Amino acid sequence: MASAPERNALSMSEPDGYVGWSSAQKADWLWTRVIEGTKHKHTELPSLTLPFRTAPLTEAGIVMRKGELEKALNRASDLMEPGRPKVIHAHGTVAQVRLAPADSSPFTGLLAAERSDDPIGLVRMSLVARVFGDAAYTPAMALKFLIDAQPSADVLAMNHTVGQGRDYNVFANDFTNDLTHTHEELRTAQRIMSFFFKRISHNPRRMVSNHLANRRSDGTDVAKPYSPDRLVFRPTAAAKALFTDRAGVDFRLVLAELEPGTTIYEVDGIVGSTTHPVGTLSITSAFVPSAGGDRLFFRHVHDPEDHKNPPATQLRSVRS
DSSP states (O other): OOOOOHHHHHOOOOOGGGGGGGHHHHHHHIIIIGGGBBBBOTTTTOOOOTTTTSSSHHHHHHOOOOOTTHHHHHOOOOOOTTTOOOOSSEEEEEEEEEEETTTTTOOOGGOOSOOOSEEEEEEEEEEESSSOTTTTOOOOEEEEEEEEEEEEEEEEEEEEEOOTTTTTOTSSEHHHHHHSSSOOOOOOHHHHHOOOOHHTBSSBBBBBOOOGSSTTTTTTTTTOOOOOEEEEEOOHHHHHHHHTTTTOOOOHHHHHTTTTEEEEEEEEEEEEEEEEEEEEEESSSOBBTTTTGGOEEEEOOOOGGGGGSSSOOOOOOOOO
């Protein structure tokens, strides 16, 4: 049976007028109300789950109906729909984050070298699902950059969908938002999910980053946006070292030990065969596991040309 914080978080929705708030107002509400307001005691963390075990009929209905799956591509919100379960990545932990720019970044918008301020963000670390049987340990990261008076800019990244064996370090490998050409072998579970997602996207394993380049954090448009083909998040030595000799310890407990100010990733942007530095990603708060943090929604941003049933209003392409 779900605990009271989880039941309460399940019904959460954004306040009236929320999208029109400033990024600072959104960040304050999300952190104090949604995340800190529903945080778990470290001795009472919810158990990591397998897909289709918490609400099997509802979860099956989500992946079997194209209209429900398409919400992952098209919906613009910072919270899950009230009552809707997370099928995968169900439990994680969240920290506030800062993307400090590299002086030589050629990109624009949130990735620009020169900008008036750094975007306010949240990072959520999670596992695809509980490790079970011969399934591999498969960590993932989701980023949310808040924009004044506009929907957030979301990024999802992994090393690959088949996991990293029994390596329990969530910072063991680089992450990227484009898994198209990485680890083509798939286990049965991944083949099943790939089958469902291929009904809505020509390239379900490729997510783009151009939405990060066409807007600034104050909501203004970039006149001549320029974005990477994909992003790469390279864990720092400090982040990797945190998990030394911690095999078997819940990753949420380990991440809670990271001090605010720690740089966890160096971020690069890839254009063709050329790598450009984007900046560094540092946490500005401790990691907090919470029922509300598990209700955060992160959009899977695909190229509109990959959508099999594109919405009436699509993201415009920004590569130049």
